[in-house]
Amino acid sequence: MNLRFNLISKLKDLKKTFIQKGLSRERDFDRRTLKETRGNAHFFIEDISQHKMPYSRRLGNYPNFNVTIEGTEIEKAKLMLNNLSQHSHNHSDTDLVSDVINNLSKKMYYWGEIYYCKNNEIDGPACLEIWPLGISRIFNYYIQIIPRSKKFRASTFLRFEKATDVFRFSLFKSQFQKLKFFLILRMLNRDRTGFPSFFGEDKFQNGNFDLKYYKRIEAVFIALITKSYAWKLRYLADDYKNEFFRFYSSYLSAIRDAEDREVILSQINKMLKQFEIDATLTLEGIPTSYDLKISLQELSEGRKTFSEALKDIYLT
C-alpha cells in the first residue's frame, strides 16, 4: 500500500508539471511544431508505407494470399483480434488479420510503441489500449496515464496492471533503434540558420533582435510549408533519381514492409501465447523479406527485368 500511495503522489506531481508546461504558451508552441513535423515524417523518411498488407479484394499479383488460424481456441483468438482491428465487419479471417496488422502498423509508426492489456473486467479475452506517452514501468507493474480524450474508453482514472497482463507491440528490435527513430524526428526539427552562433551575436548585439525567437518562427514556417506543399511538390526530387534507383528504393520499402509484417505477426502470436490462448496465425502466398532480398539481388545483377520486378514490389 505504501508503494501504491507513493506512486500516486508522484503521479500527481507529474500531472501538475504537465499542466503548468501545457499552459505556458512557448512550450505549447514548440510542441505544436514538433507535432506538425512528425505528421510529415512520411515525406522525409520516404519509402515507408503504413499499409503493410495487400488489399484482399484486389488480388492482382498474389491470388493465393491467405491467412490461416490454427489451434483449439480459434474463436477466442478471433475475439481478441476483433478488439485490435480498426473495422468491426471483416468478411474473412484474411481480412481480419490484414486489418489488424495495418491498424497496428499505423499506430506504431505514429507512436513508435503501443501497449495493450487484457481486460479482466470483461468476460473472456479482450484487449484494452494503453497509449505509450503515459506509461512507465515500475517493478512488475505498468502504470498507465490515460489522456483526457481517451478517458471514456478506459472508464477508470488510474490503472495498475500486472506485467503479464500487458503486451507491448514495438517496431524497434533494440533500444538503439528506438533512439535512432526519435533522433531522426529531432533532426527534422533542428535549427537551420546557416551560420554559427557567434556570427548572430556579433550581428545583432546592439539591436533588440531576438535570434532564438526568429529561429523558432522560421522552424514553424518551414514545418507549415512542408506540410502544405512538400507532398505535392515531391516530384521535384525526381531529377535526382534514375529509374533503377526508384526500383531499388521501392524494393527497400517492400522489404521493410515485409519485415514489419513478419514482426507484427510474430508479436501477435506471442501475445496470444502470453494470454494463454491456443491459436497461431500464418501468412501464405505472399513474398517474405528473404524472397524480396534475393529478388533485389537478381535485379541489381541484371538477371531480372523491370517488369518482373514490378510484381514483387507492388502487392496489389
Added chain:
Amino acid sequence: MRTLFAVIVYFVAQLRFFWIIRTFCRKTAFYVRRFLYQIDRKRIFYTRQLFHFLALAKLGWKDVLLIFFIFGLIYLVPYFGCGIDFKSSHSVESAYIEILSVVASVCGVIIGLYYAAVVSLGSDVYSRMPVEAKQLLRKEPIGNAFVWFLSFLTFASMALMASYYFGFRESAVGVWIILVGSGLAIFGFIKLGYNLFFFTDPTILASSALDLLKESFKLAKASSFNSSNPDFQEHYNKQANLSLQSFEMLAKIVKDDGHQHLQTESYLGLCQNGIIVLSEYLELKDLIPYDSKFFQLKIKHKKWYESSDLDVEMHQQIGHLPFEEIRDHDFVENRIIEIVFDCIKLNLKQKNYEVANRALSMMTIQGKQLVKTHDLKIIINFFEKVESLILENAPIEAEFENNSSQDYYLQLIDCLGYSKSELLIAFLQRLEDVSDKKIKELIDIIPWGSDNKIFQVGLPSFTHELLLRLNKTIAYEVSIYGNRITPDWYLYNVFFLKYAEQVHVENKEINDFIFYQVDSLKKSSSYALSEKDKWANLFICCYLDRMLEHYAKLELINNRFEKAYDALTSYSKMADLSWPEYDHEQVTKNLKDFRGSLSELLSKAGTFFNLYKFPSEYPDYGGKFLHFVGNDILGQLVNKQDLDENTFKHFFVGSLVMFDKLGDDLKKIDNFPVENQLHFMIAPMIDLVTMSGLIFLMSKFTDKSALEEIVVKYWNNYFKDDAENKLKKISAILSFPENNALMSLPHRHSQRFNWERDLYDYFINNVESKKEWSRSGGFLGHDHHVVTHPSALIRYLVAKKLEYMSSENDGLHVFVDYYLLPKNKALAIDELEFCRDQGKLLERVSREEAKEKK
C-alpha cells in the same frame, strides 16, 4: 567516417578561429592559382612569338650559314700553307664597340622602316575599312614577333656596350649571338617586306583574326586550367565571339562591290583559314563540358503543351509565357560554314565554277569530320542549299561557246556527287563505331562523381546531357547510401538507347537527304527535257549517275544500320523503354521506289542525250546510260515479273539512235567515219536483241503474253517502212562481232552474260526440277535433269543450264529464232544469216514437245 567528419565540422564551425584559417587558406590558394595561370599564359605567348619568328627566319638561316661557311674557309687558308696572313692590325676593343653599335643602329633602322610601311598601309588601304580591320593589322603576329626580336637585339647590343663601359670584359658569346641574330633579322626582313606588300589584301589577316578563337576553345576544354569556373567559360565565349566577328567583318569587306578582285582566290584563302580552325575545333568539341558557358545561350520556343501543369499555371499567373533559353552548341560551325557558303554562292553567280569547286571540295573534308562529331544536320543543310544553287546556276549554251565553263561545271557536279558519297561513306564508318563492345569500354572508365572529368572520357557530345543527369543521380545515391547503387547493366542500357536514338535520327536524316534530291531533280530535269538543251541533259545525266552510287551506298548503310540497331536493342532489359521504331522492310521498299524513280528519270534523259552530237573529246555517255536502263529492265523482270512500257521504249529508241546513223554497206570498214565508234554503234544493237529475247523468255515462263506483245509492237513499228534493208543491216551487225573478234566489246559481253545469269537464277529458283537416271547415253547411263513447266522452251533451256551450267547468248538465239527468222520468211527474201546456229533452237524445242507427248 563522412558523418563523423560532418559532426566534427559542425562543432568546429562554431569557433571564430576556424573561419579565420579557412579564409586565409582560400586566399593563398587563389593567389597561387593565379600565379600559375599567369605563368602558363606567358609561356604560351613567348612560344608563339618564337614560332612566328622562326617561320620568318626559315628563309634566312641557310644564307647566314653559307656566309659563315665561306668566311670559315678564308680563315682556314693559312693552315694549308698559302702563306697569306689575313689577320688585320685592327684592335679588338674598338671592333667590339663598332660591331655592337652597327647592329643597334641597323635594327633601329629596320624597326623604323617596318613602322613606316605599316603606317602608310593604314593611312592608304585600311583607312576605308572598319576599326576591327585596323586592329587586326596592329595585332598581326609575324610582324609583331619580328619587331619584338629586333628590339631584343637592339637592347642586347646596347647592354653589352654598357657593360664594357662599366669595366667588364668583352663577351665573345654575346657577339656571336648578336651576329647570328642580326643575320637572321636582316634576311627575315626580306620575307617580311614581301609579306607587307600583300597586306593590301585584308583576307591575309584571317588567320590572326581566328587566333583568339583557337586559343579560347583550347582553354575551354574540360582538362584545361580553371575550365569549370563559369566566369572563365563566359570570358572564353566572349573571346570566341570577338574573333568570329572580326572574321565575318573580313568576309564582309571581300563581298563589297569595290573589292571584286578579292572575290576569287582571296575569298577562298579566307574560307580555307576558317575551315582549318573549324577542323581543330571539331576535334576538341567533345571535350568541352556540355553545360559550359563557352556555349552561349540562345532563345527557343518552349513546348508548353508538353511541359508540366505546374509550370503552365505559374506562368499564367505571372501573365506571360516566356521563351526557353538553351545552350547553342553549334555557333562556331554555323558562322564559319555560312561564310564558306557565301563564297560558293558569290562565285556561282559570277560563273567562277572552278573557285566554287575548290571551296566545295574543301568542305567535303569538313563534312566528314562533322559526320564524325554528330553534327549531321549542319552539313546536310549546307549541301542541300549548295545543291539547289548549283542546279539553278547551270551555264547556258549561248554563254560558253568560246570557253570551257561547261567542263568546269561538269567537274563541279562531279565534285558535289563525290562529296555527298564521301559523306555517306563517313556515316557508314561511323556506324561501325556503334558496337556494344566499344560503348561498354567507354562507359566502364567514366569517373562518376567528378563534374569535369566525365567529359574527358571522349564520349560523343550527344550523350553529354545524359552523362550529366546520370552523374547527378549517382551523386545523390552516394550522398544517401554512401556508394553507387546504379549497376553497370542499367548504364549500358540507357546509353545504348541514346546511341540507338541518335543513330536512328541520323540515318533518317541521311535517307531523307538523298530522297529529297529526287523532287528537286524532277523539277530541274523536266526543265531540261522541255528545253531540249543538250548540255542541260548532259549535266543531269552525270548527276543522276552519281546518284546511283548514292543509292548503292544507302543500301549498304541501311543494312549495316539494321545490324548495329539489332545489337543495341538485343541488350534491352527494361521492357518499358520505348526504342525508336525502325522498319527495315519499309526502308528497303522506299529505296526500291527511289531507284525506280531514278531509273525513270535517267532513261528519259539518256534517250534525249543520244539524239545530240557532242564534241569528239566527250566520252560515250549515251552507251553508259543505256547500259543502266537495260539493267533496270532486267531488274523489273526478275523482281516484279513485269515490264514498264515507257522504260522499254526509251531503251529501244536509245539503242537504235546510234545504229540508224550507220550507212548501209557495213562490210566496207573504210567507209566508217571513225573506226572506234563502230564499237559503240554495234554493242547497243546486240544488247537490244538480247534483251528482247530475254523478255520473250520471261513472258513464256510467266505465261504473260503482254510482255511479249510490248516487244513485238515496237519491233513491228520499226519494220513498218524499208523493212528489207533494215533486216539486212541487223543481220550484218549481229554476225559482225562473231566474224571479227576485235570488234566485240568485252565488258558488254560480260554485261549480257550477267543479265542471262540473273534471269536463269530466277527460273531455277522458281521451277520444279529433279534428277533422274536414264540408261541411254554412256556405258552405265547418266543422270539428267527433268524440269516441269508448261512451256517446252523453258523446259529445254533450264534443263540445259542445270546440266551443263552454260548459256551462250540464249537471249539472242531466242529472239532470232522466234522473231527475226519468221520476219525474214514473211518478207519473202533470201534467208539472211543472223547467227551461227540459227533455227536449231526451234528444232530442239519441237523435239522436247514430241517427247512430252510420248
